[in-house]
Amino acid sequence: MTIEPGRSAATDAGPNEAELERRLTQTWSSQRGFWGAVASVDHKVIARRYIVTALVFLALGGLLALAMRIQLARPEARFIDADRYNQIFTMHGSNMMFLFAVPVMEAMAVYLVPLMVGTRNIAFPRLNAFSYWIFLAGGLLLWISFALDTAPDVGWFAYAPLSGPEYGAGKRADIWAQMITFTELSALAIAVEIVVTVLKQRAPGMSLDRIPLLVWSMLVMASLVIMAMPAIMFASSTLIMDRLVGTQFYNPAEGGDALLWQHLFWFFGHPEVYIIFLPAVGMVSTILPTFVRRPIFGYLPLVMALIATGVLAFGLWVHHMFVVGLPRLGESFFTASSMAIAIPAGIQIFCWLATLWAGRPVFKVPLLFLIGFIVTFVIGGLTGVMVASVPFDSQVHDTYFVVAHFHYVLIGGAVFPLIAAIYYWFPKMTGRMMSERLGRWAFWLIFIGFHVTFFPMHILGLQGMPRRIYTYQPDLPWGTLNLFVSLSSVVLSLGFLIFFIDIIRSWSSGRPAGENPWNASTLEWATGSPPPPYNFRAIPVVDTRDPLWSQPDELPVTSGLRSDRRELLISSVVEALPEARESSPQDSVWPFWAAIATSIMLIWSIFSPWAIVWGSVPIAVTLIGWFWPKGAAEDES
Amino acid sequence: MADGAPAVWAVNMQLGQMLPYVDCRRETSWTLTATFAAAFLAAAGALSSSCGHAVTVSRMMLFISRLSALVGFAFAFPLLLQGAATLLLSACER
Numbered sequence: 001m002t003i004e005p006g007r008s009a010a011t012d013a014g015p016n017e018a019e020l021e022r023r024l025t026q027t028w029s030s031q032r033g034f035w036g037a038v039a040s041v042d043h044k045v046i047a048r049r050y051i052v053t054a055l056v057f058l059a060l061g062g063l064l065a066l067a068m069r070i071q072l073a074r075p076e077a078r079f080i081d082a083d084r085y086n087q088i089f090t091m092h093g094s095n096m097m098f099l100f101a102v103p104v105m106e107a108m109a110v111y112l113v114p115l116m117v118g119t120r121n122i123a124f125p126r127l128n129a130f131s132y133w134i135f136l137a138g139g140l141l142l143w144i145s146f147a148l149d150t151a152p153d154v155g156w157f158a159y160a161p162l163s164g165p166e167y168g169a170g171k172r173a174d175i176w177a178q179m180i181t182f183t184e185l186s187a188l189a190i191a192v193e194i195v196v197t198v199l200k201q202r203a204p205g206m207s208l209d210r211i212p213l214l215v216w217s218m219l220v221m222a223s224l225v226i227m228a229m230p231a232i233m234f235a236s237s238t239l240i241m242d243r244l245v246g247t248q249f250y251n252p253a254e255g256g257d258a259l260l261w262q263h264l265f266w267f268f269g270h271p272e273v274y275i276i277f278l279p280a281v282g283m284v285s286t287i288l289p290t291f292v293r294r295p296i297f298g299y300l301p302l303v304m305a306l307i308a309t310g311v312l313a314f315g316l317w318v319h320h321m322f323v324v325g326l327p328r329l330g331e332s333f334f335t336a337s338s339m340a341i342a343i344p345a346g347i348q349i350f351c352w353l354a355t356l357w358a359g360r361p362v363f364k365v366p367l368l369f370l371i372g373f374i375v376t377f378v379i380g381g382l383t384g385v386m387v388a389s390v391p392f393d394s395q396v397h398d399t400y401f402v403v404a405h406f407h408y409v410l411i412g413g414a415v416f417p418l419i420a421a422i423y424y425w426f427p428k429m430t431g432r433m434m435s436e437r438l439g440r441w442a443f444w445l446i447f448i449g450f451h452v453t454f455f456p457m458h459i460l461g462l463q464g465m466p467r468r469i470y471t472y473q474p475d476l477p478w479g480t481l482n483l484f485v486s487l488s489s490v491v492l493s494l495g496f497l498i499f500f501i502d503i504i505r506s507w508s509s510g511r512p513a514g515e516n517p518w519n520a521s522t523l524e525w526a527t528g529s530p531p532p533p534y535n536f537r538a539i540p541v542v543d544t545r546d547p548l549w550s551q552p553d554e555l556p557v558t559s560g561l562r563s564d565r566r567e568l569l570i571s572s573v574v575e576a577l578p579e580a581r582e583s584s585p586q587d588s589v590w591p592f593w594a595a596i597a598t599s600i601m602l603i604w605s606i607f608s609p610w611a612i613v614w615g616s617v618p619i620a621v622t623l624i625g626w627f628w629p630k631g632a633a634e635d636e637s
Numbered sequence: 638m639a640d641g642a643p644a645v646w647a648v649n650m651q652l653g654q655m656l657p658y659v660d661c662r663r664e665t666s667w668t669l670t671a672t673f674a675a676a677f678l679a680a681a682g683a684l685s686s687s688c689g690h691a692v693t694v695s696r697m698m699l700f701i702s703r704l705s706a707l708v709g710f711a712f713a714f715p716l717l718l719q720g721a722a723t724l725l726l727s728a729c730e731r
């Protein structure tokens with residue numbers, strides 16, 4: 001960046017605090033009104049949208065689960081017919097994985113990572129805005145198709161040839177495949193932003209060994225997204241080509257391979273579990289120290305566990321394919337890796353237990369959910385080691401044992417920490433506290449409701465009840481347990497209902513939170529709650545892992561960034577030494593239009609291959625508008 | 638050096654999908670050899686990293702070398718398990 005000779009730029013070094021805040025607010029705020037909101041590239045605004053949208057999808061997915069439980073409560077029930085049931089279980093799985101779990105974790109990263117590393121906005125903020133609109137379009141596509149009774153009915157992993165042209169009539173499988181393209185595109189965009197933000201925008205002094213564990217976890221998660229998601233995007237695109245233009249990727253009769261689908265899907269699908277779980281590890285490792293009043297035990301082993309889990313996640317995919325007839329020796333390699341991943345998972349659990357043991361726990365709602373997480377996840381992890389064994393997995397494959405296992409891992413391993421995180425960071429996001437009383441009700445109902453709903457499914461699976469059946473005969477020994485599970489799911493739903501009520505109620509009339517209501521140690525609490533548009537009046541300087549505990553009175557800061565244009569501090573990858581000042585893009589409505597154009601092209605391409613040709617023209621136009629230099633200060637290098 | 642352990646493990650995972658077919662057809666032991674070689678490399682890398690921090694003065698390099706050692710051991714373990722599997726299972730078994 002250059003400054004014209006004889007003219008001094010306005011920086012955050014000169015004026016008094018009030019004047020500096022006024023200038024920064026003017027520079028970083030979005031315009032008022034509808035188009036101002038659409039054009040906003042503030043990471044906090046976009047993350048809040050993401051989180052709210054993902055929670056809406058969670059509620060909708062939960063309603064689908066309740067519908068399935070009503071159907072399965074009694075043998076030969078006629079509440080839902082077979083076709084609708086197929087759509088519902090496909091919608092439930094796809095919705096929860098692609099529209100709730102991954103997006104909500106990435107949204108937490110979009111909100112928290114820039115604040116925790118001490119920067120003023122995420123890297124590539126316009127791409128961030130684009131990713132939200134694309135995600136929303138993908139979600140709407142899926143749910144509108146459900147409303148029109150044309151939702152996908154091929155399961156959340158859409159195995160070929162069931163999803164191929166021979167067996168999957170109509171456009172149902174195409175809608176599933178294109179929804180994948182939407183959501184993975186948005187996930188990839190966010191992943192790139194997170195990686196760059198963590199590696200190049202950390203506050204001075206935040207070297208690799210001082211990065212908060214949540215930020216480490218989001219960095220590993222984003223790396224997993226970048227490596228895993230292209231596999232599923234390739235799979236979904238080739239499936240659409242098989243269905244639309246007659247390619248034969250998955251047709252063995254013409255030289256294709258149906259197993260290729262399973263390899264591609266699970267090469268993505270298993271890391272997907274860790275894409276959801278690793279952010280939860282970061283959340284637990286960040287929240288726990290606050291409520292036991294001591295630093296986390298075992299920072300280095302926890303970082304190692306995050307990295308090792310992230311890499312090992314790519315060597316487990318065949319354990320979803322143990323019954324397809326691969327060589328036993330090859331399968332045993334995946335058994336070994338699947339069991340070995342228990343080592344980093346165990347290290348994490350022991351580090352958290354040691355932190356609890358050595359601290360003085362304060363049993364607030366977030367800590368209750370963390371303890372619930374540890375209990376539930378350990379059970380899910382143990383059944384994970386069981387299904388990693390080929391002989392055992394061959395017996396329980398595609399039964400309710402597997403359903404129970406992955407709900408223990410996903411709800412226990414990700415949703416419990418997520419709820420803890422929402423209770424913990426809600427004051428930061430809204431400036432208001434959530435209710436402690438309602439939170440305790442929600443915890444006990446969700447915790448008890450979860451276990452009485454899902455634990456009996458292990459037994460149902462061992463009794464041979466297959467997944468995805470829409471009904472069963474009365475003479476089979478599953479009726480009593482299914483009725484019990486269905487009744488228990490009401491308790492679980494009640495817990496979630498209270499949680500949602502608490503969010504809505506607290507957002508409008510919760511107790512004011514103040515800057516740091518939990519007396520936490522990480523940088524996001526070093527600014528207002530909710531944070532101002534510019535995040536930090538001055539960029540903090542970090543010299544410990546728990547900056548707000550080691551320097552509770554006044555955090556050292558650096559100055560020199562301009563206040564009359566959006567500017568970020570760029571730092572080195574390892575030591576986080578300041579390297580440069582970089583402009584950050586202004587608000588723009590073009591990402592919204594680019595997302596609309598991309599959505600039209602993707603949906604159109606379900607029906608005609610020419611959509612790729614003609615649909616690319618409006619996308620090109622919107623991208624030209626997006627990148628066209630406007631002569632603003634932010635356009636300077 | 639232990640930074641290479643994940644790569645060694647990844648390569649061995651791929652070989653584990655290919656070599657059993659060769660071993661079964663030609664009655665060779667390539668899977669066994671490759672797996673134990675990979676386990677040795679990962680363990681050696683981890684040991685070398687753990688010895689490395691005795692001569693490191695920089696705080697960051699100490700952190701990185703300790704991290705590398707732990708990661709190296711974390712990958713040597715599944716490789717050893719895989720090696721054990723090659724001793725127990727026939728490459729022709731389905």
